[in-house]
Amino acid sequence: NAGVTQTPKFQVLKTGQSMTLQCAQDMNHNSMYWYRQDPGMGLRLIYYSASEGTTDKGEVPNGYNVSRLNKREFSLRLESAAPSQTSVYFCASSARGTSGGATYEQYFGPGTRLTVT
Amino acid sequence: GENVEQHPSTLSVQEGDSAVIKCTYSDSASNYFPWYKQELGKGPQLIIDIRSNVGEKKDQRIAVTLNKTAKHFSLHITETQPEDSAVYFCAARETGTASKLTFGTGTRLQVTL
Numbered sequence: 001n002a003g004v005t006q007t008p009k010f011q012v013l014k015t016g017q018s019m020t021l022q023c024a025q026d027m028n029h030n031s032m033y034w035y036r037q038d039p040g041m042g043l044r045l046i047y048y049s050a051s052e053g054t055t056d057k058g059e060v061p062n063g064y065n066v067s068r069l070n071k072r073e074f075s076l077r078l079e080s081a082a083p084s085q086t087s088v089y090f091c092a093s094s095a096r097g098t099s100g101g102a103t104y105e106q107y108f109g110p111g112t113r114l115t116v117t
Numbered sequence: 118g119e120n121v122e123q124h125p126s127t128l129s130v131q132e133g134d135s136a137v138i139k140c141t142y143s144d145s146a147s148n149y150f151p152w153y154k155q156e157l158g159k160g161p162q163l164i165i166d167i168r169s170n171v172g173e174k175k176d177q178r179i180a181v182t183l184n185k186t187a188k189h190f191s192l193h194i195t196e197t198q199p200e201d202s203a204v205y206f207c208a209a210r211e212t213g214t215a216s217k218l219t220f221g222t223g224t225r226l227q228v229t230l
Contacts, residue, residue, distance in 0.1 A: 004160075031216055040126070042206060042222040043161070050216075058217070059118075090160050094216045104149050104216045108160030 001026050004109035006091050012115045013081045021076040021112050023091030031094045032074035033058075033106065034066060036087040043090065049074055081116045088113050119144040119211050123221025130197050131229055138224045140207035141189040149210035150183060150190045151218070154203045161206055165192070197228045 007022045025032065030051045035043040035058075045058030047066040055066050063085060065077045074093075078085060092106040120143040130136045142150075148169040153161035167174045167181045167190065174181050178197075183190040194201055204225050208218040 033217075040222060042123075043220040045217060045219075048217060059219075092160075104210055104218075105151065105163050105166065106216070106218060108153075108162065110158075110160050 003027065004091055004093055004107050006089075006109040006112050008112060009110070010113050012117065013078075014117055015082060017081050018077070018079050019081065019114075020078075021089055021091075021114075022073070023075065023109060024073045025091075025093040025107070026072065027093060027095070027107065028071070029093035029095050029107075030071070032068065033092040033094075034064075034074070034076045035090045035092065036060065036085075037090060037111075038087050046076065046089075078114075081114075083116045086114060086116045119147055119209050119219040121207060121209050121219050121221045123207050123224060125224060126222065127225045127227070129227040129229060132197060132199060134197055136192075136194045136197055136201070136226055136228075138192045138205055138207070138226075139189060140191070140209075140221050141187075142209040142219075143188070144209070144211060145185075145188060146212045147209040148212055150181070151208050151210075152179075152181060152192050153206045153208065153220075155206065155223075156203045164205075194226075197226075199228050199230065202226055202228045 004025045033048040034046040049068040052071045089112045091109045094106045123140045151166035154164045155161040180193045207221040
């Protein structure tokens with residue numbers, strides 16, 4: 001199993017350009033998440049998808065859109081990149097989206113380092 | 118929403134000493150508290166977690182304690198080794214949500230020889 005994979009690993013954009021970050025998991029997980037990581041600020045949730053067909057805003061959704069393409073794939077789109085979106089982006093997945101009983105562990109991908117100039 | 122504070126932001130210990138990282142949370146309804154380790158250039162990886170119905174959990178050299186009344190939890194690493202050097206994040210899961218986690222700001226642990 002590859003776990004959670006992300007593409008690309010690195011990307012440089014000019015202000016105003018658009019791009020889509022791709023994420024896929026092969027663990028048959030219901031829930032998927034997008035985080036950004038900035039120095040001194042930990043991991044902040046951008047969007048999440050509790051299950052296929054649903055998406056919800058997290059803590060910092062402005063400037064981003066997401067698509068849960070199917071159970072395996074969850075993409076993050078920047079329509080008009082800004083320097084404030086320079087960050088490392090992590091995708092994660094977990095087994096259960098709602099109600100208790102199962103593990104809540106989130107599995108993270110290796111990250112995409114994005115620079116917007 | 119949930120708010121998680123983590124201290125210290127950096128911690129340097131000598132090999133063989135113990136390291137303690139502390140976190141506080143704001144939502145008394147939170148019920149799951151994981152700790153993640155992030156090595157340079159990699160994504161975070163779960164190292165230990167604890168649920169709200171348990172006060173302490175141990176796995177070899179690492180342990181986590183939870184004080185629900187005070188709303189704080191701690192990570193304890195004993196007999197530290199150079200490979201323990203990394204950034205550690207605590208998190209809290211909000212109830213009634215899709216396993217959403219709120220993370221602390223991280224602690225950079227340096228184990229010196």
